[in-house]
Amino acid sequence: MPGEPWWVERVSRRLLPGALDALDLGGLWRLSEGCRFVRDNVEERLLSSDFERAPGCEAVWRAFLARAAEVHLALETEGAVVAAQRTGGPVGARLFRESWESLGFTVNPQDSGTPADDHLDGLYRLPRHSDGPQVHTDASPNLSSRAERISDFLTVTQPGPKDVVIDLGSGSGKLALTVSASAATRVVGIELGERFVEVARATASSLSLPDVRFVHGDVRDADLSAGTIFFLYHPFRGQVAKDVAAQLGALARRKPIVVYAGGPLDGFGEHFLGQVSAGALALSERRGEFGQVLVLRSA
Ligand SMILES: C[S@@+](CC[C@H](N)C(=O)[O-])C[C@H]1O[C@@H](n2cnc3c(N)ncnc32)[C@H](O)[C@@H]1O
Structure with a gap:
């Protein structure tokens, strides 16, 4: 209709039709994100x-x-309901992992999400877009890992009860929370953005996840010595990446560790390969569509 505001068509066609009880957690999350989009973009005073x-x-x-x-x-x-279904122990962890992996990683026709991401993001209430400002000039914005990457990380590293998984730059906690709920292991997330740490802690507590904790601080000041498996989703670049790669290289000379580092070679991955040249780490494999994930182990 001429003169009709833009939101009328979007609301009438996409948000109002259909019964809610026909939707699973992911479907409800997509609908909720659609409502958020309209609320964020409609000027109430107009x-x-x-x-x-x-x-x-x-x-x-x-x-x-x-x-x-x-x-x-x-x-x-x-x-x-979904949170209550998650029981502790290895069996509960396996069932939780199956619950999101079985939904699949095929991109939705209507948006850029996937059913597995819709499920996890709905459980943690994580908006898909980047959330909040950059916390440091060398830092990346808080962008959560995709479910497919988390699944790959679990498959490659197979964390167990003796491991301590450390997510360096844990953001709102999607990787750390999902690993903690999907494997019988201990998880630590370290994050510079205080608000992100608060969000991640609140989610862990609402899901009653006992073996995950979130530390507020710069990874360069953190004690990483308890870690056995390290995850990085392009959290920083430049000098910070170089310093952290050196920290991990030093740890790798003292004990067996695995580093799963995703990000561009330029300004990020190159520093981890520097630790390979220095003899501290060995490149086990490159993964991902463009080989952008380096899997490194103590040399
Ligand atoms: C791309 S997000 C990754 C989120 C999370 N690892 C995941 O995969 O879901 C990177 C995060 O690293 C954080 N970060 C950047 N530099 C950091 C530093 N020096 N110490 C701790 N956190 C940092 C950023 O604030 C951002 O939240």
């Missing part, structure tokens, strides 16, 4: 002029608000 210009759209807006509240409640309920 709504009254929208209502004057296109009579009828006020009713659509009211229906949208009711729907958004309903979606929020359904998401909370479904998240609590």
